[in-house]
Amino acid sequence: MQNVLTIAGSDSLAGGGLQADLKTFEELNVFGLSATTSIANIFPDDVSIKVLDPELVKEQLDSVLTQVPIAYAKTGLLGSVAMIELVKQELEENNLPLVVDPVLVFKEGETAEEVDYLAAMKNDLLPLASVTTPNLTEAEQLSGLKIESIGQLPQAAQRIQDLGCPNVIIKGGSRLSGNEAVDYLLTEKQGYWFRNNKIDTAITNGAGCTFSAAITAFLAQEKSVVDAVKMAKEFVRLAIIHGVTIGDSGSVWQGATRQQEDHHAKKSN
Template sequence: MIANILSIAGSDPSGGAGIQADLKTFSARGTYGMAAMTALTAQNTRGVTGVHEVPSAFVSEQITAIFDDVSVSAIKIGMIANANIAVTIADCLRHHVEVPVVLDPVMVAKGGHRLLPEDAVEALKEHLLPLAALLTPNLPEAAALLDEDVATDRDTMIAQAQALRGLGPQAVLLKGGHLDGEDCPDLLVTAEGHQWLEGKRIETENTHGTGCTLSSAIAAEIGKGLSLSDAATEAKTYVADAIAASDALAVGSGHGPTHHFHAFWP
């Protein structure tokens, strides 16, 4: 059967990030996508101009409606908007601990707009990290979660990923795209040790929604039955190819989106 994957995240009307990117990714990876919305944003490739948060009770109602009717193979959590929503999501998912959760701690938009207040960061750490099969922060997000300086080398990445795993998630994929240099390495840390997922940096401005896309691709692959290591490897290749093909799109004048359907469109 085709896997059913649920995204719990915010909306991006320009289609490059958030729930829109998640649903495109789920489809591109051969799974059936569903979404429970936490926030509406007004944004485009140049930045975020407004956020309208969904009442936490209605977030709960959306999630409950899905689980009451549909078998969920995996969950991706993105933008949670505020502390109440973080607690609400955790309360809902504690009834479904058998479903693997990929948690992407969306804290700052590509253009620099902060998407998560301090109390929500604490709620995320206390309530959602222990439920995560995988946490997928970038380097600034990892530093913010740990209240440390942003990692600038691989040794610090290993130390921070291990420290993040100590906060509750079963595994951490620390994304190294903010490192200097031509390489773009990601680090997967599990109970068994660590694994580097190597990659070359692709020179393009079209990187809007790459974090959403990567975490969604991992959730889709886990839902299809892949191991965490294989899912992360497949997802990283998919995102790299989507970025490499992004210049075929003409969307906006800022950080454009990746090409989610590069393998299907001529």
Template sequence: MEAPLVPIALTIAGSDSGGGAGIQADLKAFSALGVYGASVVTALTAQNTREVTRVEGASPAMIAAQMEAVFGDLAVRAVKLGMLGGTEAIATVAEGLRGREVPVVLDPVMVAKSGDRLLPADAVAALRERLLPRAALLTPNLPEAADLLGTRPARDEAGMREQGQALCALGPRAVLMKGGHGGGTECVDLLIEGGRVTRLCAPRQRTRNTHGTGCTLSAAIAAGLARGMTLTDAVRRAHGYLQGAIAAADGLGVGSGHGPVHHFHEVWRDG
């Protein structure tokens, strides 16, 4: 297999028909950050900026076939995992990753921005047992971290640190606790890696157009890893990229609900 001209990242996630999250957001983030994106679709969703009206999972055989097709031909340098849909899909993805030496960024997608649940409660244990130990980085928001641990969401940085360390004990090499669901004028994320904690903070931005923030952040981190960055550098770069995408989101004017962030804010120019 010849060395690729550009770094390649693979997203394994669900499709968002509204284009703001899921596979579509991941591929946009990859492209915006100079990485070629490949995809494995685990589920179809009928959704827009207001709601999710239908979810239909891909068969385990189809998920496995897509993974084999991509890995059999493309020199994938990083993998991002998003919405997987259920226990069978989780098992299929875990098996498809077995033996592959590639960093995995796991975004435990459980609930859509609209509040619709995207991962059945009975699949949380499978996610915890089969995929957390495979992750180079786990990127939960506060409700997702609590769901994985079977507890209440953290309410302050001390709680975030404690829960992040508890999640690290479940197998991932590092955890990025995302503070977007917290309060206050400052949004704080904590990268917990071994005994080291890196604090990333930014002013909390006033916008309702935050659809796809979690997908975009994890994809941007995977893009950094595909480009050969260290985990800390990839997280820092992705954090700054996402803040810019949120700041530019109101300029898109997409949909009448929670609109998407602006993935190409560094590329598109007015006029």
């Protein structure tokens, strides 16, 4: 069994963040380890995020990386420039292959801190990654391109790839018009389109974290990038369809694929 590491924030409702990553890792038969960068406390009308001291995160990473061989790592919410710099140093020293889920909780350009954070993400972290998985908003910030149509996805992906990450998958989500949810993957060789009918549900919390975690798990198992994305998309699609209601919203259910496989096994018997 391969070991994989998530460096991400903690979600109090366990829909996203490192909780979603660890659930996904276990469902996909890799052993998940974690380093917590921040605490996100989720309320119906507010999200309170507290970023941890980078020294505390370094201690967590040292604990993991001095004792466990890691096949693949992924990052989620890092939360500060200092955290990005720390993670960059640790990844370089340990030569870890990386998936970056570029969680950008800021709106580009509002404060000097936000501009610096985006710059650190683009200049320091993305060049270390083999795959990055921005949603539309994140892709706009990373590419500097306002994305208003599906046809702009290849251009945005190319701009992000030019930052140094060879494989860019932009998640179209539900914001673009039409009945299809369209994602676009740009590799070093060519582009790939992934199309599915949109799912009529508001229960999508954790979908992005689960997607990047699934890609990480499949890459750790030596799947190709294209196959890893394809398999991760199906995993997340089922997780959304079988989402779990929590309060006024809900979260995707990482156990949906296993649940479906168990159902088919029982029917065949």
